[in-house]
Amino acid sequence: MKVLAVSYVLPPNLYSQAIQIGRLLYHARLPMAAVTGQVEALANGLDVYPDFDSRLLFRLPVAYRAPVSGLMHRIAANLLPLYARAPDEFLGWVPLAERAVVERLAQGDFAPDVLLTFGEPMSDHLLGLRLKRRYGLPWVAHFSDPWADSPFRRRFFLANIRNRQLEREVIANADRIIFTSQETVDLVMAKYPAAWRQKARVLPHGFEPxxxxxxxxxxxxxxxxxxxxxxxxxxxxxxxxxxxxxxxxxxxxxxxxxxxxxxxxxxxxxxxxxxxxxxxxxxxxxxxxxxxxxxxxxxxxxxxxxxxxxxxxxxxxxxxxxxxxxxxxxxxxxxxxxxxxxxxxxxxxxxxxxxxxxxxxxxxxxxxxxxxxxxxxxxxxxxxxxxxxxxxYSADAVAERFRSIVGELAGSGADE
Missing domain, CATH: 3.40.50.2000 (Glycogen Phosphorylase B;)
Structure with missing residues (x-):
């Protein structure tokens, strides 16, 4: 069962999301390729797995530079209600990454059986939505945090409307949805049809003993x-x-x-x-x-x-x-x-x-x-x-449960 994973940050990037998701994938021991952004903040040491890429069939880094930065970025964020908030500042990376994936898969030496996406950033899930529609792959969408229901997004009214639309598309099309707590499942899935809740699973982060x-x-x-x-x-x-x-x-x-x-x-x-x-x-x-x-x-x-x-x-x-x-x-x-x-x-x-x-x-x-x-x-x-x-909560125990969730989709068709 070959897996295509989408995570903008992965080891050795020095971000908590990179470390947590990197730990999960490192211990999952699945035949896997990874699509990432290019991030300059790096770290060394056991915690960020310097040998992480040895667990991958290949990594596909996709460069992206925001159209504005510095002062102009701050001005845009203050004046434009959707800028960098629907869902985040990596939205422009999505079409670039989709093009890179299409070109790489066209080489014919790697045919994934399952698609994994990890948010934050939630733009990872928007790339997953495009790839799901293009290839019909069984799709697992992993949420480290709530999206539209996040208390940190509440004050942005117009962005909230758009984020609810985007989240609904992702939840509707994903075949499995992973959250890190039962409370998040209850919060996020309360606004969706009961049948969709059957796709939700709880999987916490793990620690490296x-x-x-x-x-x-x-x-x-x-x-x-x-x-x-x-x-x-x-x-x-x-x-x-x-x-x-x-x-x-x-x-x-x-x-x-x-x-x-x-x-x-x-x-x-x-x-x-x-x-x-x-x-x-x-x-x-x-x-x-x-x-x-x-x-x-x-x-x-x-x-x-x-x-x-x-x-x-x-x-x-x-x-x-x-x-x-x-x-x-x-x-x-x-x-x-x-x-x-x-x-x-x-x-x-x-x-x-x-x-x-x-x-x-x-x-x-x-x-x-x-x-x-x-x-x-x-x-x-x-x-x-x-x-x-x-x-x-040990890394191996969490990875075993993760493999089980991915295994639920092994051999499934696009819309089964």
């Missing part, structure tokens, strides 16, 4: 709590700041010998609150973004890992960073709304608190601190977290 290194913690060092990732939009460290301030007022001894690091970008506007300014020197440290390999080592060396998400009634997002945390085998505490992340952390045995409830965060975080003190006092033990839950 051997990528974290083995740096032992100093038993006499302060308890180290780390958050890794960027803050932006409504995803803010403010709920954490408020909880820490409350603990300092009511039970300051709970934070004795504790150091907290926020590794990644924090906009200056998020560091102006009274709660942040009230924190004593040495309690919280801002650390610049590190490369992916280094981030995995930092996870492994922590005593507690934080997940912080934007307030919402329900969050469908299951971030790849949380799945990476699983591989570190370190306790996890989530300041997250109800939804996919909260459910996974709870199944692992970790604590969660709603970002809209500072008192709840303070209470739950205090308990998490007590738990990690006990864990350290007990000495080195097995990896933290329900072992059955962790095992289901």
């Amino acid at each position: 051997d990528a974290y290194g083995d740096s032992p913690r100093d038993p006499d060092a302060p308890l180290l709590i780390r958050y890794l990732g960027n803050f932006y939009g409504h995803r803010s460290p403010q709920p954490l700041f408020e909880a820490l301030a409350a603990i300092l007022r009511e039970r300051p001894d709970e934070l004795h010998g504790v150091r907290i690091e926020l590794v990644g970008g924090v906009p200056p506007r998020m560091l102006k609150s009274a709660a942040f300014r009230s924190l004593p020197d040495g309690l919280l440290k801002l650390v610049p973004t590190v490369d992916y390999s280094a981030s995995l080592a930092l996870m492994k060396q922590a005593d507690l890992l934080l997940v912080i998400d934007a307030p919402d009634d329900l969050s469908v997002f299951l971030p790849g960073k949380l799945v990476d945390y699983l591989g570190a085998g370190v306790p996890i505490f989530g300041i997250v709304p109800p939804g996919a992340s909260a459910q996974l952390i709870s199944k692992l045995g970790g604590g969660v608190a709603n970002p809209r409830r500072p008192a709840e965060i303070a209470e739950s975080l205090t308990q998490a601190l007590r738990n990690i003190r006990e864990r350290r006092a007990a000495g080195t033990g097995p990896a933290w977290g329900n072992p059955e839950v962790r095992a289901a």
Whole structure:
């Protein structure tokens, strides 16, 4: 069963989507060719699989340069309602990539049995739609995030209308649709005919068990709590700041010998609150973004890992960073709304608190601190977290489920 995969970014590109999808395809071990863009940001190391192309029959990179960039790009984005939003800035790449695929397949030495497309960017799925219509291949469309239902797209009214049209075409024509959480399935498929929902499958991202290194913690060092990732939009460290301030007022001894690091970008506007300014020197440290390999080592060396998400009634997002945390085998505490992340952390045995409830965060975080003190006092033990839950997210386990989904279409006709 030969596979043609479309993913604008793949290893060794230094993007989270490239790493996550690259990991899936690397472990899938299917006879595969890949259509990609040409991206200059690269990385080296195990996490981005320097030998990735050895798993491919061939890679077909298709160059694309946006018609405008820099200041003109920003002006167009502010003035033109559809520019770079319906679905994204890679729309112009789609016809170029289609032409390249047609020319390559015309050589006759590769005839795919199944088509795979991965979004983000969602333009990958628009290329898949064209190839589906041209060749009639069974098609698996994989969504790392929601498309038309994404909360990050809500304020663009005209673009939302167009994105709903485009998404509907993709969902209607794809033979299998993969989402990373059940909550995303429920959100996206609610607006479509019930029969279409039968095509949906849930497949989370996976972690690479051997990528974290083995740096032992100093038993006499302060308890180290780390958050890794960027803050932006409504995803803010403010709920954490408020909880820490409350603990300092009511039970300051709970934070004795504790150091907290926020590794990644924090906009200056998020560091102006009274709660942040009230924190004593040495309690919280801002650390610049590190490369992916280094981030995995930092996870492994922590005593507690934080997940912080934007307030919402329900969050469908299951971030790849949380799945990476699983591989570190370190306790996890989530300041997250109800939804996919909260459910996974709870199944692992970790604590969660709603970002809209500072008192709840303070209470739950205090308990998490007590738990990690006990864990350290007990000495080195097995990896933290329900072992059955962790095992289901390993790269090999996820790849096995992925092969099963692709296998559902093996030998199927275009419209069966």
